Amino acid sequence: MAHFAKRLNHEGDQDRISALPESILHHILSFLDLKQAIKSSILSSKWRYVWTSLPFLCFDFGLFQTKNSMQPKAKLFAKFVDRVFQLRDTSSSIERLNLNCFEFVSPDIQNLSNSLYAWILIGLKRKIKELYLDVPFSPKDFKLPSNIFTCESLTKLQLRGSEKEPYCIFLGNLPNAFSCIGSSIGSCPMLESLTITRCVFRSSLVITSPKLKHLVIDSHFVGTNKRDSRVKLNTPSLLSIRCKDYMSRDYCVETDLSVLVKAELDMGPREFDANGFLVLDDNSRSMYERRMMKLLRAFHNIQDLTLSVWFFEINPWDRSTVYPVYTTSMCNLRCLRLGTGLADRSLKMILNLLMNSLKIESLVIEINKAIFTTPPSPYWDELDLATRANYESLWETQGPYHQYMMHQLKVVEIQGVQGRLNELVLLQFLLRQCTLLEKMLLYLVDEQSPNTKRKAAKFFHKLASLPRASSTAAILCL
Numbered sequence: 506m507a508h509f510a511k512r513l514n515h516e517g518d519q520d521r522i523s524a525l526p527e528s529i530l531h532h533i534l535s536f537l538d539l540k541q542a543i544k545s546s547i548l549s550s551k552w553r554y555v556w557t558s559l560p561f562l563c564f565d566f567g568l569f570q571t572k573n574s575m576q577p578k579a580k581l582f583a584k585f586v587d588r589v590f591q592l593r594d595t596s597s598s599i600e601r602l603n604l605n606c607f608e609f610v611s612p613d614i615q616n617l618s619n620s621l622y623a624w625i626l627i628g629l630k631r632k633i634k635e636l637y638l639d640v641p642f643s644p645k646d647f648k649l650p651s652n653i654f655t656c657e658s659l660t661k662l663q664l665r666g667s668e669k670e671p672y673c674i675f676l677g678n679l680p681n682a683f684s685c686i687g688s689s690i691g692s693c694p695m696l697e698s699l700t701i702t703r704c705v706f707r708s709s710l711v712i713t714s715p716k717l718k719h720l721v722i723d724s725h726f727v728g729t730n731k732r733d734s735r736v737k738l739n740t741p742s743l744l745s746i747r748c749k750d751y752m753s754r755d756y757c758v759e760t761d762l763s764v765l766v767k768a769e770l771d772m773g774p775r776e777f778d779a780n781g782f783l784v785l786d787d788n789s790r791s792m793y794e795r796r797m798m799k800l801l802r803a804f805h806n807i808q809d810l811t812l813s814v815w816f817f818e819i820n821p822w823d824r825s826t827v828y829p830v831y832t833t834s835m836c837n838l839r840c841l842r843l844g845t846g847l848a849d850r851s852l853k854m855i856l857n858l859l860m861n862s863l864k865i866e867s868l869v870i871e872i873n874k875a876i877f878t879t880p881p882s883p884y885w886d887e888l889d890l891a892t893r894a895n896y897e898s899l900w901e902t903q904g905p906y907h908q909y910m911m912h913q914l915k916v917v918e919i920q921g922v923q924g925r926l927n928e929l930v931l932l933q934f935l936l937r938q939c940t941l942l943e944k945m946l947l948y949l950v951d952e953q954s955p956n957t958k959r960k961a962a963k964f965f966h967k968l969a970s971l972p973r974a975s976s977t978a979a980i981l982c983l
Contacts, residue, residue, distance in 0.1 A: 814844035817851035924964030
């Protein structure tokens with residue numbers, strides 16, 4: 506900053522930087538910490554008030570530094586934010602407001618919610634477009650201003666709580682979380698992006714937004730354990746959704762998502778014992794299966810889909826409940842990423858998904874050896890000669906999958922290959938049914954002993970002998 510000031514003094518009337526438009530000066534200051542940006546006011550009369558109309562305000566408690574002050578850092582931070590708003594040009598709007606109080610730890614922390622409330626209101630009055638709110642852990646609920654979801658200028662909202670003790674974020678002055686969140690988000694006219702991270706839903710969350718395009722919900726490891734907890738989506742313009750949550754929460758899609766392009770679903774159970782083993786009764790397993798199938802049906806027109814390992818491992822194989830998911834083909838699906846332990850039931854579900862998604866161009870499967878809710882299939886090398894001879898019949902009994910040809914799939918990537926029978930069944934299906942397959946990339950599991958290397962060698966020898974529908978298909982073992 507001092508070097509910059511010296512240059513201005515020497516150049517005098519030829520100060521080209523100060524002559525730049527205010528929008529460019531704002532862009533220059535956006536690369537500085539806000540305190541440094543304010544110090545630019547001493548450079549010249551031209552720079553004196555530039556900072557007062559900055560469209561981007563980032564208040565980061567973690568980066569806030571004090572020197573030899575008798576006052577607590579928390580109070581100085583609050584005074585700094587208040588002073589910035591007091592001196593700000595009232596005619597200028599705020600495009601982005603970032604209130605990062607994630608590391609705010611103080612005996613005075615109970616007063617933080619009042620300050621945050623006031624700062625958010627100021628942003629709303631200044632026609633804020635983007636709001637990023639990171640709150641610290643506290644036993645006290647933080648209440649968002651009720652008019653935050655009626656702000657006509659707000660297009661992006663990101664709420665993030667703490668991993669240690671997440672906030673119960675809900676709107677004040679309303680009887681319960683369901684009505685306040687449901688009605689308020691439903692009235693948000695311009696919101697295009699919504700991110701909710703580590704926030705507790707006390708009952709249900711209703712998101713009704715006609716222009717919402719991007720939605721992120723990350724509530725894994727936090728929140729209520731109630732099975733009647735719901736997330737209702739009425740978002741006809743949604744283009745992408747990324748969800749990391751428990752299967753105990755019921756996601757209900759109440760509108761057609763025909764424009765949805767991309768979805769990432771990382772849904773899992775929460776019923777684990779002290780040793781980390783899954784403890785799930787049949788009723789819960791069946792309920793989770795129905796919920797996941799219902800959610801997948803809502804994504805029938807999607808182009809890019811990612812499903813985590815528990816989507817397949819938690820679901821019991823019951824063709825009467827699983828098969829209806831695929832009566833409507835996912836005709837636009839181009840890219841599919843899956844996580845799986847590749848047990849028998851998950852293999853059948855994957856094959857069903859593939860045979861009804863015949864336009865897939867790219868397939869990535871990550872085999873997670875740590876996720877086996879049932880015993881894994883045997884190694885190919887461990888099968889006796891009789892079982893190997895009858896292995897073709899195993900393929901035939903898996904279902905009518907050999908009747909479906911995939912004419913678009915070009916690249917297949919399988920991670921965590923161990924050399925097991927179910928892996929061979931899956932790879933055989935892909936080699937036989939993919940007429941334009943170009944590359945099959947197979948990544949061996951990381952930890953290998955001499956014994957597993959020997960098993961893998963025999964597995965790949967068998968794989969190389971399998972017939973291929975594509976004459977140009979190359980198998981690369983990495």
